Amino acid sequence: SPYGRFPQKQYSRSMCITHYFQRISSCIPPGFVSFERKILSIESGLQAFPDEGFWSTSTVNLCPVEVHTCGLIEDQSVEALEVDFANKYLGGGALRKGCVQEEIRFMINPELIAGMLFLPAMEVSEAIEVVGAERFSHYTGYSSSFRFSGDYVDTKERDVFGRRKTRIVAIDALRHPGISQYKPECLLREANKALCGFLHVCKNQCMDHEDGVGVATGNWGCGAYGGDPEVKSLLQWIAVSQARRPFMSYYTFGFEALHNLNQVTELVISKGWRVGDVWRKLVEYSNQRLRSSKKRREPKAGLFDWLISTNAA
Structure with a gap:
């Protein structure tokens, strides 16, 4: 084997970095890459940190959703914020042995690694936006198959x-988070974290046609982090909408739990619900999950099945 005792994914990670240096040694890329720490309480249009009342009373319209059962966030072709399912320390295990969504992004866009040098851990009300990182590598697989x-x-x-x-x-x-992810304070934490990331940046730094920039995301906080993908998808939807982004492109990566995401978003839109309505449904469902947990009962249905069954008429 050309890899010897070196795991193949680690060999491939090093190949991405080696390839980057080979490319730039022959031709230095022009332009710039900018890194910005975004803080929710001082973002445009917000006077204070959003609380449960903020979300439950929001009358903001929900944005359109495009569901992709295959494909990758980094391959999307329209202008959109591309979500990095991040560790609170930017880059996570990119310089160690990590090889999931964030670390892979840092391998194929190695200029992102620079941010690990000067950007401390994100607080609960913070996100980091990077504009201009160039991609240098193709890849296949994920984790051990990368x-x-x-x-x-x-x-x-x-x-x-x-x-x-x-x-x-x-x-x-x-x-x-386990069962605690259904507690109101955890729902609020995730909604606010996503909102912080999705809000428009300072007008002095924005790209051309900022108003046309949507959000491309997927199963944020699920997988290895153990989040409920149905809850997380709707939390992201209301955050994208509250940030007045024009659309959300959602990549399910084949998660079976999200096979009826399209049906749910169409149902919600047909009901004329707004951000506050979806938030209240999330809280209602989550309270049921917490009650079931206290009684040590299995939940009768996931969020999507519950929404469909209780709002089909």
């Missing part, structure tokens, strides 16, 4: 500051 598969030529246009029109927003979800 493989470097060759050169990637980034053709994204540049903005007025010379940055690639690639916008990556890092938001860290609760880790292994």
Whole structure:
């Protein structure tokens, strides 16, 4: 084996970095990459930290949702914030042995690694946005099956500051929250974290046509972190909508639990619900989950089945 005792995913990670240096040694990329720490309480249009009352009374319209059962966030072709399912320490295990969503992104866009040097851990009300990181590598697989598969030529246009029109927003979800993820304070924490990431940045720093930039995301905080993908998908939807983004592109990565996400979003839209209505449904369902847990009963249905069965008429 050409890998010897070196795990193949680690070999492929090193190949991504080696390839990056080979590319830039022959041609230094022009332009800039910008890193910004976003703080929710001082973002545009917010006077205070959003509480449960803020969400439950919101009359903001819900944005359209595009559900993708295959494909990857980084391959989406429209202008959108691309969500990094981040560790609170930017980059997570990118310089160690990590090889899931965030670490893979840092391997194929190695300029992101620079942010690990000067951006401390994100607080509960913070997110990090990176604009202009160029992609250099193709890959296949995920985690232990991750493989470097060759050169990637980034053709994204540049903005007025010379940055690639690639916008990556890092938001860290609760880790292994278990049943506590259904508590109101945890729902609020996740909604506010996502809102912080999705809100428009300072007008002096924005790209051209900021109003057309949506959000491309997926199963944030699920998988290894143990979040409920149905709850997380709707929390992200209301955060994208509250941030007045024009759309959410959701990549399910084949999660079986999300097979009827399209049906649920269509149901919600047909009911004329707004952000506050969805928040209240999330709280109602979560309270049921907490009660079932206290009685040591299995929940009768997941969030989507519960929404469909209780609102079908």
